[in-house]
Amino acid sequence: MKRVITYGTFDLLHYGHINLLRRAKALGDYLIVALSTDEFNWNEKQKICFFDFEKRKALLEAIRYVDLVIPETCWEQKVRDIKEYKVDTFVMGDDWEGKFDFLNEYCHVVYLERTPEISTTDIKRKLGEKNNAV
Numbered sequence: 001m002k003r004v005i006t007y008g009t010f011d012l013l014h015y016g017h018i019n020l021l022r023r024a025k026a027l028g029d030y031l032i033v034a035l036s037t038d039e040f041n042w043n044e045k046q047k048i049c050f051f052d053f054e055k056r057k058a059l060l061e062a063i064r065y066v067d068l069v070i071p072e073t074c075w076e077q078k079v080r081d082i083k084e085y086k087v088d089t090f091v092m093g094d095d096w097e098g099k100f101d102f103l104n105e106y107c108h109v110v111y112l113e114r115t116p117e118i119s120t121t122d123i124k125r126k127l128g129e130k131n132n133a134v
């Protein structure tokens with residue numbers, strides 16, 4: 001069985017996320033999603049999520065491409081996860097290109113092209129603009 005892993009916050013889940021998950025799953029038989037915890041998002045990324053960890057986890061678990069959701073609690077856990085879950089392929093969006101090449105020592109690293117016309121940042125910005133216009 002070929003195992004694939006990806007990491008992310010997956011807040012305000014949208015079709016760009018679904019495209020990434022679908023293409024990641026196509027690279028193997030079993031897709032693991034390491035979902036950033038609320039604490040990790042705040043402490044390391046200075047992000048506040050619209051949906052808390054448990055809600056984001058439930059949304060991901062409902063997607064047919066996703067086989068397992070695990071918590072991402074720190075940047076350094078990737079090597080441990082790859083070894084523990086016997087991962088063959090590590091996948092990230094191409095906005096991270098080159099940043100995880102060091103993982104090639106443990107598995108194949110793939111950067112997938114992002115869906116260009118959608119992002120959580122754009123959604124939040126547009127919602128903010130609408131709220132300010134009212």
